[in-house]
Amino acid sequence: MKNILETLFPPLISSPAERLSEKAIMAAQRYGVYQQVEYGVDIIDKTQPQKQADTEARPTVQAVDIAAQHAEEHAKFMSQVRDQEVYLAPISAAIREVKGAHGESPEWTADDERHAREAAVQKARQSGTPPTELKSGQIIYLDKDEALQNAYKIHDEKVQA
Amino acid sequence: MSILPKIIRDEATRQQEIKSELLRREAEIGGKLFGPVPKGHHRQFFCLDKHTWIWHEEWNDAQGIHRAVTTRYDIRPSGVIKSQDGQNTFRRLSQEEATNLRNAMVMYGQHVDAYYVQQLQAA
Numbered sequence: 001m002k003n004i005l006e007t008l009f010p011p012l013i014s015s016p017a018e019r020l021s022e023k024a025i026m027a028a029q030r031y032g033v034y035q036q037v038e039y040g041v042d043i044i045d046k047t048q049p050q051k052q053a054d055t056e057a058r059p060t061v062q063a064v065d066i067a068a069q070h071a072e073e074h075a076k077f078m079s080q081v082r083d084q085e086v087y088l089a090p091i092s093a094a095i096r097e098v099k100g101a102h103g104e105s106p107e108w109t110a111d112d113e114r115h116a117r118e119a120a121v122q123k124a125r126q127s128g129t130p131p132t133e134l135k136s137g138q139i140i141y142l143d144k145d146e147a148l149q150n151a152y153k154i155h156d157e158k159v160q161a
Numbered sequence: 162m163s164i165l166p167k168i169i170r171d172e173a174t175r176q177q178e179i180k181s182e183l184l185r186r187e188a189e190i191g192g193k194l195f196g197p198v199p200k201g202h203h204r205q206f207f208c209l210d211k212h213t214w215i216w217h218e219e220w221n222d223a224q225g226i227h228r229a230v231t232t233r234y235d236i237r238p239s240g241v242i243k244s245q246d247g248q249n250t251f252r253r254l255s256q257e258e259a260t261n262l263r264n265a266m267v268m269y270g271q272h273v274d275a276y277y278v279q280q281l282q283a284a
């Protein structure tokens with residue numbers, strides 16, 4: 001039976017049994033983390049098998065540093081999303097990518113441009129925001145259709161001007 | 162006396178408290194894996210359960226507005242699905258993101274394990 005002081009002042013006094021219980025929980029937690037990490041790594045390896053070799057060779061710190069910037073850069077972008085220049089940048093970048101994918105060509109017509117812009121808008125809708133994409137100016141994600149339409153309009157006006 | 166039931170600690174509650182505290186500690190350890198945290202930022206990265214990893218970051222921007230982003234990674238048999246708060250988007254990780262997450266998971270496991278070993282060895 002517990003001492004009344006233990007009951008009344010638990011943070012101050014912990015019994016040997018209680019300390020053992022805490023250690024048992026820690027040990028269980030430790031084992032749980034081990035299993036959870038193993039499971040996650042296994043799923044990634046199974047579903048992204050071709051990347052496994054790279055994973056071994058890639059400098060770990062550099063890779064996780066890139067991931068570390070994700071949240072901040074994404075939020076920064078979202079906070080600026082009302083800025084028209086920000087609208088314009090991802091669409092232009094998307095068009096560059098579409099042009100690049102088809103190869104720069106002197107026969108690039110206004111129709112191609114329109115087609116590319118439509119494709120860019122579609123790709124931008126589907127795309128996510130990995131930090132490296134954001135930094136290198138490739139397609140980035142816009143989560144508001146209205147913003148995307150606005151960007152499209154601004155781009156049209158700029159092309160016509 | 163009606164106050165007694167309130168002050169008698171329930172063992173299950175106590176265990177839950179310990180688990181929660183350990184998870185908070187893991188989240189702090191995870192938040193430090195990615196290099197120095199910028200001043201004023203609060204970053205947590207942790208494994209909620211076998212199927213869920215969380216990245217949470219809070220800070221005040223240049224205008225003093227509080228910002229917070231929570232990124233959730235769902236580990237499914239078919240792959241990892243990523244979602245962020247405020248967006249109804251769920252998408253698969255790119256190759257690079259998957260590599261980064263894998264590295265982060267391994268580092269997390271190593272650091273958290275070292276923490277537990279240290280705690281368990283402590284008198």
